[in-house]
Amino acid sequence: MSISVVILAAGQGTRMKSSTPKVLHEISGKSMLFHAIDAAQEISDDITIVLYHQATRIQEEIEANYSGMHFHLQDAKQFPGTGGAMKGVKTKNSRTLILNGDMPLITKDSLLALTSGEADINMSVIKLHNPTGYGRVIIEDEKVLEIVEQKDCNKTQLLTSTVNAGIYAVDTTLLEKYIPALNNNNAQAEYYLTDIIKMAVDEGKSVNPVYVEEEEFKGVNSKLDLAHAEEILQRRIKIKWMQAGVSMRLPETIYIDSRATFEGECMLENGVSIQGASRIISSHIKTHSVVEASHIENSDVGPMGRVRPNSKLVDTHIGNFVEVKKSTLTGVKAGHLAYIGDATIDEGSNIGAGVITCNYDGKNKYQTIIGKNVFVGSDTQLVAPLTLADDVMVAAGSTITKDVEQGSLVLSRTPQKSIKNFFYKFFGKK
Ligand code: UD1
Numbered sequence: 001m002s003i004s005v006v007i008l009a010a011g012q013g014t015r016m017k018s019s020t021p022k023v024l025h026e027i028s029g030k031s032m033l034f035h036a037i038d039a040a041q042e043i044s045d046d047i048t049i050v051l052y053h054q055a056t057r058i059q060e061e062i063e064a065n066y067s068g069m070h071f072h073l074q075d076a077k078q079f080p081g082t083g084g085a086m087k088g089v090k091t092k093n094s095r096t097l098i099l100n101g102d103m104p105l106i107t108k109d110s111l112l113a114l115t116s117g118e119a120d121i122n123m124s125v126i127k128l129h130n131p132t133g134y135g136r137v138i139i140e141d142e143k144v145l146e147i148v149e150q151k152d153c154n155k156t157q158l159l160t161s162t163v164n165a166g167i168y169a170v171d172t173t174l175l176e177k178y179i180p181a182l183n184n185n186n187a188q189a190e191y192y193l194t195d196i197i198k199m200a201v202d203e204g205k206s207v208n209p210v211y212v213e214e215e216e217f218k219g220v221n222s223k224l225d226l227a228h229a230e231e232i233l234q235r236r237i238k239i240k241w242m243q244a245g246v247s248m249r250l251p252e253t254i255y256i257d258s259r260a261t262f263e264g265e266c267m268l269e270n271g272v273s274i275q276g277a278s279r280i281i282s283s284h285i286k287t288h289s290v291v292e293a294s295h296i297e298n299s300d301v302g303p304m305g306r307v308r309p310n311s312k313l314v315d316t317h318i319g320n321f322v323e324v325k326k327s328t329l330t331g332v333k334a335g336h337l338a339y340i341g342d343a344t345i346d347e348g349s350n351i352g353a354g355v356i357t358c359n360y361d362g363k364n365k366y367q368t369i370i371g372k373n374v375f376v377g378s379d380t381q382l383v384a385p386l387t388l389a390d391d392v393m394v395a396a397g398s399t400i401t402k403d404v405e406q407g408s409l410v411l412s413r414t415p416q417k418s419i420k421n422f423f424y425k426f427f428g429k430k
């Protein structure tokens with residue numbers, strides 16, 4: 001069955017206490033809204049996003065990452081509320097699923113459950129011990145009668161523990177009929193989308209309650225909610241990758257971005273942080289290392305290594321306190337304390353402790369190219385732009401500023417001088 005999706009994202013999100021629009025706050029490296037769009041894309045090719053507060057900023061962000069999205073600007077001054085948000089929205093398929101932009105934890109399976117069956121309307125409901133804040137779902141003889149918002153509830157209705165989770169799959173013709181007929185005669189003087197339920201019931205249409213997991217349908221309204229949602233998503237991400245064969249030591253201490261991927265047999269030790277759309281293939285990331293948006297294949301990093309964005313490590317060993325940035329290393333060993341930035345280093349090369357690529361002159365960044373089997377001695381500065389050809393040896397403690405030919409030894413040190421018995425002349429004999 002083809003289905004359209006509308007994502008409501010016009011709300012201000014005052015409780016986030018932030019200048020960033022609520023739906024652009026990130027969970028595991030991806031904004032809440034993008035989590036919702038990704039779930040919607042799994043089931044639909046017709047997605048409309050309703051915007052109002054900071055509409056331009058949100059739309060730009062979406063367009064930079066997705067194509068083919070439709071946008072609808074809510075007239076929130078005249079028609080506030082979730083029903084007002086739907087005013088003027090056109091969808092192309094016979095069913096329309098309405099989602100909230102601040103529910104980043106919904107899974108494709110739940111969306112499929114909500115969009116299956118024959119009922120005119122499927123609506124998500126949750127049973128809660130504490131229903132405070134939610135619209136109450138009035139059910140009699142297992143039939144939904146209406147949704148009453150908390151602020152409009154009488155005393156008995158307030159006791160109802162079955163609440164509206166806020167997601168609906170509706171026959172599109174009914175939606176087109178009911179939305180223009182909504183009014184704002186309620187405690188909040190808003191146009192409530194939830195009123196379409198009573199309208200459908202009054203016309204003898206079928207409204208089917210779909211019971212859903214609270215965890216998935218929790219709206220994120222504050223930074224505390226954001227942190228809780230991230231914990232839940234992190235647990236899911238790690239379970240997924242462990243099931244796919246990734247080993248994790250103390251998984252509770254590991255962070256993995258929702259865009260990161262793993263292939264082959266990988267090992268992540270405790271405290272590791274894998275950020276961005278990193279791709280890790282058959283590699284071992286050791287304790288407290290950080291990998292940001294990089295490709296790591298057949299390699300090991302850390303403990304306490306840092307691989308910054310746009311790096312590619314293949315068949316490479318990166319040891320403790322080594323930082324790599326925007327560099328490609330193939331078959332390289334850099335065991336300790338080095339900075340490798342804007343560099344390309346080829347097979348069999350060894351980078352000694354304390355080596356630094358001086359890639360920045362305060363204005364521009366420059367490349368360092370190191371060939372095959374190059375031995376860079378400890379505490380060397382490689383002042384870029386610089387090319388070391390294959391089979392070069394760099395003596396420890398050198399500052400290299402000019403390109404070096406294949407097969408050469410290069411050194412730039414002040415010659416060593418010893419002055420015999422200077423110590424005793426200076427301090428006297430003890
Ligand atoms: C809504 C439901 C309530 C349900 C709850 C579940 C209504 C009237 N009430 O209440 O029954 O229990 O969700 O979380 O629908 N939005 C707009 N434009 C607006 C107002 C809201 O686009 O003018 C968007 C928000 O950005 C948000 C979603 O609609 O994504 C829900 O709005 P929110 O204000 O959170 O509704 P609730 O009061 O929580």
Ligand code: MG
Nearest residue numbers: 102166219221
């Ligand atoms: Mg809400």
